[in-house]
Amino acid sequence: MKKTYVQVGIGGRARFFYEAIAKDFRETSELIGFCDISQVRMDYANRLLSEKYNYPKVATYFYTDFDKMLDELQPDYVIVTSVDRTHHEYIIRAMEKGCDVLSEKPMTIDAEKAAAILKTQEETGKNLRVTFNYRYAPHNTKIAELLRSGVIGDVFSVHFEWLLNTEHGADYFRRWHRNKYNSGGLLVHKSTHHFDLVNFWLQSSPKTVFAFGELNFYGMKNAEKRGVTQFYSRSYGSAAAKEDPFSLDLTSNEELRELYLNAEEESGYIRDRSVFSDDISIEDTLAVTVQYENKAVLTYSLNAYMPYEGFKVAFNGSKGRIEMTIIEKSYVNAGGKKEDEGALAFQEIKVFPMFLAPYIVEIETLEGGHGGGDPILLNDLFGTPEIDPLNRQANHLDGVKSILTGIAANQSIASGLPVKIKDLQTYK
Incomplete structure (x- = not known):
């Protein structure tokens, strides 16, 4: 049925x-x-x-x-x-x-x-x-398999660096995401993917969070440094926008035009704001430290103005180290290069066993977005799910754990103090 x-x-x-x-x-x-x-x-x-x-x-x-x-x-x-x-x-x-x-x-x-x-x-x-489609990407699945096999023993620390390029990263500063009231900032909207991965990989929960965040690249205060000499509020109908490499042309393809430009009168939503406006309330440079219930420690960074897109993560354990490098092709959501969403330009996992020679781990190559993870997730949601020993399905508790790190990080940025997850006001 x-x-x-x-x-x-x-x-x-x-x-x-x-x-x-x-x-x-x-x-x-x-x-x-x-x-x-x-x-x-x-x-x-x-x-x-x-x-x-x-x-x-x-x-x-x-x-x-x-x-x-x-x-x-x-x-x-x-x-x-x-x-x-x-x-x-x-x-x-x-x-x-x-x-x-x-x-x-x-x-x-x-x-x-x-x-x-x-x-x-x-x-x-x-x-x-x-x-959480990132759980289903073959490279992320392989990391889970390696860690659960004990190849590097007990994991004591993780370093996770995420890079958003100047095409994808800038888009968060045009859209409704630019207002923390709407999105919770990048630490909630975007980093929830990454914090969920760490929870999934470590099979643990965040305990204490400390963070820093700044708006260093986008926003009106940085416009002059980026070479912007003429201010405009939105790209559509603006002569100044034509000289700005960060502008977005809503007439450039059917989807942008139909979903946003033609819907403006009803929705009131302007999709092509200048990334150098004065009403941006999210950060573009973020650094977070997290201690987990199993005493592992995460150091995490996100920058939204990089020359390429992808991430690097390293796991340090009692029996060695794992390093993973993923370089993704960029995209603009709902337009631009959407066909490239999640396509991988480079992927590598390398294991450094204690006292033994390092080796490269083979990663399965699959068709589809997010490194081939999207079709697996979609089948899990709408088709006939296959047996999954890694239990990649994320429920409400996984959803909460993933956002609590970002929520706590936002509080830490505001207060300058560490935040304990147990002190957040969640239902008991």
Whole structure:
């Protein structure tokens, strides 16, 4: 029997889910409802599904009619791909209506909202999945296998460096993500992926967090240093934007035009803000130290203005060291080079055993985004899941653990003090 799905939030990231159902999972899943602030976006999604996949028209509901959609359609699952600050509202209302939930990361953006989700989940007993596709990437899976095999013994410390390039990294400073009120900043919106990986790899939970963060590259205060001499609020209709390599042309492709430019009157959302505006409240340079319950220590950094995109991670253990280097091709979400999303330019895992010669570990090469992880995740969500000894499915508790590191880091940046995870206001 097919499972039925509705989706709330039909922006750029939404396509990842609704196109997968239409393209690959019709035998097991059925998409029956869209909900958004913009009818233009929902109409565009329906047009895509019809023209590309001959999919039947999906019912559409304005965002104020979310409860009405659930009452009328009675879906099995709600897919939440709205703005991060609204995730908790839709997750909670869906579970109260008897639906299971699939949520895009981050599950939510602060401890109070996380507490409300956990309370509702406990009261309703409904399932909540957080879609961490990085867990499914073959290189990240291989690290989990190596660590669990004990190849470097007990892991004492991890160094994790994430680089966002000037194409992808800049995009966070154009979009709604640039306001910490909407996204929780990069330590919650983006780094939740990375903190979840460390939790997954170490099979432990964060205990104490200390962090620093600054806006060093983007923002109005840095405009002159970046060579910007003419200020503009947005790219569309601006002559000054044409001289700025950080500008985004919403007329450059159909998806940007339909999802954002043509939907502006309804949504009020401007997608192509200048990255050198004065209303940016997130950081672009971040450093975090975390101690885990198993006493392992993480040193983590994220920079959003690098010449290439990818990450480097090293694990130091009682029997040796593992190093992994991943260089990804860049993309702009919902436009630009979306076809390159997650494609890998270089990947290497190297093991340095104590007293023995180092060696390279073979990594499986798979088709699909995020190093081949996306198709595996999508099958896990909408198809017939395969047996998974690594248990890569992330539930509500995994979702909370991943964001608590970033939430605590934000508090540490604000206070200049370390933050204990147990002191955050989460539901007991």
